[in-house]
Every structure is written in structure tokens, then in C-alpha cells.
Amino acid sequence: MHAKSRHNVRYSSLIFILFMLMLVLVGIGVFAVSVLAGSLETIKQVPVPRSNPQTPEKIELGKKLFFDRRLSGDGTMSCATCHNPEQAFADGLDISLSYPTTKNWRNSPTLLNITFQKRFFHDGRAKSLEEQALFPMMSAFEMNKNLDYVEEQIRVVPEYVEAFNKVFGAEATRERIAMAIAAFERTLVSGSNPLDRFLKGDQQSLSAEALKGFEIFKGKGGCADCHYGPSLSDNQFHALHVPENPVLMDDPAVTATMRFVAKVSHYKDYRTLVEDPGRYLISKNRKDWKAFRTPTLREVSRTAPYMHNGIFVTLEEVIDFFDRGAGKGNTVLKPLGLTAEERKYLRTFLVEALSGEEQAFQYPVIP
Numbered sequence: 328m329h330a331k332s333r334h335n336v337r338y339s340s341l342i343f344i345l346f347m348l349m350l351v352l353v354g355i356g357v358f359a360v361s362v363l364a365g366s367l368e369t370i371k372q373v374p375v376p377r378s379n380p381q382t383p384e385k386i387e388l389g390k391k392l393f394f395d396r397r398l399s400g401d402g403t404m405s406c407a408t409c410h411n412p413e414q415a416f417a418d419g420l421d422i423s424l425s426y427p428t429t430k431n432w433r434n435s436p437t438l439l440n441i442t443f444q445k446r447f448f449h450d451g452r453a454k455s456l457e458e459q460a461l462f463p464m465m466s467a468f469e470m471n472k473n474l475d476y477v478e479e480q481i482r483v484v485p486e487y488v489e490a491f492n493k494v495f496g497a498e499a500t501r502e503r504i505a506m507a508i509a510a511f512e513r514t515l516v517s518g519s520n521p522l523d524r525f526l527k528g529d530q531q532s533l534s535a536e537a538l539k540g541f542e543i544f545k546g547k548g549g550c551a552d553c554h555y556g557p558s559l560s561d562n563q564f565h566a567l568h569v570p571e572n573p574v575l576m577d578d579p580a581v582t583a584t585m586r587f588v589a590k591v592s593h594y595k596d597y598r599t600l601v602e603d604p605g606r607y608l609i610s611k612n613r614k615d616w617k618a619f620r621t622p623t624l625r626e627v628s629r630t631a632p633y634m635h636n637g638i639f640v641t642l643e644e645v646i647d648f649f650d651r652g653a654g655k656g657n658t659v660l661k662p663l664g665l666t667a668e669e670r671k672y673l674r675t676f677l678v679e680a681l682s683g684e685e686q687a688f689q690y691p692v693i694p
């Protein structure tokens with residue numbers, strides 16, 4: 328064998344080794360994806376960004392701000408007005424409350440387990456809870472507050488001056504107000520539920536009917552394709568074409584709000600808009616037309632009415648919607664063909680297995 332072909336042999340075995348290595352890596356990747364996707368999890372750890380660590384003092388400050396009506400223009404509304412602890416931190420309406428004389432256009436989502444989401448709002452327009460918190464304050468149809476003004480109002484309250492100094496070593500700013508509120512929101516985590524106990528090995532925690540419902544949730548219903556992870560959300564956007572809430576066009580004040588949001592989202596044809604474009608408003612990507620983020624299903628029995636526009640009042644209606652293969656014109660889902668019994672089991676699972684142990688809520692004293 329002369330030098331050149333020996334060289335070739337070494338070269339080809341190197342390529343062979345690299346090729347095998349690639350196969351192994353691809354194999355590991357496929358395995359990881361198939362194990363991770365669709366897996367249901369208990370709550371092990373609450374994600375906290377390194378830039379805003381949790382401290383008890385910061386959480387307490389954030390809680391006070393969350394309930395403080397100073398954060399709204401006319402002093403009548405706090406965050407808790409639309410995210411009420413007694414209503415699973417939502418407001419129980421199809422279309423949420425709004426700043427006096429204006430109308431809102433979407434449903435107020437529960438803030439329970441919000442820390443597990445990666446994008447905030449139904450269309451995912453905010454990337455962090457810190458970023459999100461300033462939106463409702465500034466929004467013309469939510470709290471309608473001037474942020475320079477709220478900073479000065481907070482800076483003249485001795486108790487807040489002291490608290491901001493203690494927590495941040497600095498005075499109140501809009502960013503620090505948002506950081507404290509976000510820290511508080513990260514504590515809004517459900518108590519352990521029967522599904523958690525089941526996943527930890529307690530076979531008795533689900534009733535026979537809920538267990539059948541769980542099988543449908545993972546199997547025939549395909550629900551766990553999108554509702555998985557610790558809060559039963561894949562954090563993705565899906566164009567299910569949920570029916571519009573008629574109020575969007577029937578009430579001119581709601582139409583105005585919809586078109587205003589579209590305008591500030593740089594949607595060109597906002598003046599003629601007659602439906603909620605969903606994620607499209609943010610991405611301007613055709614595939615996101617009428618796509619919304621998958622919501623958490625923890626505590627779902629307490630978060631009616633359902634969907635981004637509260638169009639479904641009961642879980643039966645939601646299950647029927649998925650059974651029909653979701654909304655007209657969608658290309659994401661197909662009819663499921665569930666029997667009446669199967670739909671009932673699915674509902675039992677959602678109600679029984681996903682409701683956490685009750686937790687007492689301590690209201691703050693506002694300075």
C-alpha cells in the first residue's frame with residue numbers, strides 16, 4: 328500500500344467515524360424530543376429570571392402595587408380589578424372589564440401559573456412579565472395611566488419610598504414597579520392537584536371516570552399534543568379559528584378598541600378590520616392569522632368563560648368545539664368522533680384532576 332492510499336484509508340475511516348457520531352447525535356435528539364414533547368409534568372421549580380431574583384420584600388411590595396388603585400388614571404382600578412384572587416385571578420367575564428367609558432376586546436386570562444408561560448398575552452406580544460406589567464397601565468382602555476405621573480405618586484408615599492430603598496436600594500421607577508409586580512406574579516402557583524399526585528405514582532388519586540378522561544386527553548382527544556408541561560401549555564400559537572365574539576362588531580366601542588390595538592400593532596388595514604387577527608398582529612406571518620397561545624389548563628374549572636374572547640361558557644362547549652375538529656376553516660385539527668361518554672369523561676378529568684388544593688390568599692394593606 329503506498330502512502331497516498333494509506334492516507335485515503337485514514338481519511339475515509341475519519342469520515343465514517345464522523346458519520347456514526349452524527350447518527351448517534353441525531354438519535355439522541357429524536358429520543359429527547361419524543362420524550363419531552365407531550366409529557367405531563369408536576370410543578371418542580373418555578374422559573375425566575377436571573378435579572379429579577381425573588382425576595383420576600385420584593386414580593387410583598389409587588390403585591391401591594393398589584394392591588395393599588397394609584398396605578399390607574401382615575402384611581403378606580405388596580406390589576407386585581409381584572410385579575411381578582413376570588414376568580415382565579417381573572418374576572419369571570421367573556422370580554423374583560425375596562426377603563427371607564429371604554430370597552431375591552433379580549434378575555435382576562437388567569438394569572439395562576441403564569442410564570443410557566445414564555446410569551447404573555449393571548450397573542451404573545453410581551454416577552455417577560457416585567458415587560459408585560461407596563462402595558463395595562465399605559466393602555467387607553469385598561470388603566471390609562473401616565474407612567475411619569477405614577478412614578479411621582481409612588482415616590483411621595485413614605486412606606487413605598489422605604490420599601491423601594493430596601494428592595495432595590497433606589498427610588499421607584501416604572502421598571503422597578505414592573506419588577507416588583509412580576510416577582511409577586513411568580514408566586515401565583517396552583518396547589519398540588521390529583522394529576523400531580525397521579526404522576527408521582529399515587530394510582531388512587533384519580534377516580535375511574537377521570538382516569539378514562541385522562542386516557543382520552545393523551546390518546547384519542549390529542550389534547551396533550553398541545554396541553555403538556557407543568558402548566559399544560561406548549562407555549563405555542565395555534566390557529567384553531569375559534570368563533571368570533573359577536574360583540575367585536577356589534578358594539579362600536581369594542582370595534583374601536585380592536586382597531587386601535589391593530590393600529591398600534593402596525594396592521595395596515597386596521598380601519599376595516601372585522602375580526603381578531605391573533606398572533607398575526609405581532610408576527611405579520613400568514614400562518615399566525617387567528618392563532619392564539621395555548622392557555623394553561625390548571626384550575627380550568629375556575630377560569631370560565633373560555634378562549635381569548637370568552638366565547639365558550641362551559642367546558643362542554645369547549646370539548647364539543649375540539650370534537651368538531653375546531654373552528655371553520657382551520658387546518659390544524661380534525662374531528663375526533665368522541666362518544667357522549669368520552670366527552671363526559673374528558674370533562675371529569677379537566678374538572679377533577681386539574682383543580683389544585685385550595686390556598687388561602689392574604690390581601691395586602693395598601694399604604
Ligand code: HEC
Binds near residue numbers: 409436441450
Ligand atoms: C381592565 C382589565 C385589566 C386590568 C386592569 C389589568 N389587566 Fe391584565 N389582562 C387583561 C386582559 C383583557 C388581558 C389579555 C389581553 C390580551 O391578550 O390582549 C390581560 C393579560 C394580562 C397578562 C398576560 C396573561 C397571559 O396569559 O399571558 C398579565 C401577566 C397581566 N394581564 C397582568 C396584569 C397586571 C400586572 C396588571 C396591573 C398592572 C393588569 N394585568 C391589569 C385585563 C386587565
Ligand code: HEC
Binds near residue numbers: 550620633
Ligand atoms: C393544536 C393544539 C391544541 C390541541 C390539540 C388542543 N388544544 Fe386546547 N387550546 C389550544 C389553544 C391555542 C387554545 C386557546 C384558543 C383561544 O384562546 O382562542 C386552547 C384552549 C383550550 C381551553 C380553554 C382554556 C381557557 O382557559 O380559555 C380548554 C379547556 C382546552 N383548550 C381543552 C382542550 C382539550 C380538552 C383538548 C382535547 C380534546 C384540547 N384542548 C386540544 C390548543 C390546543
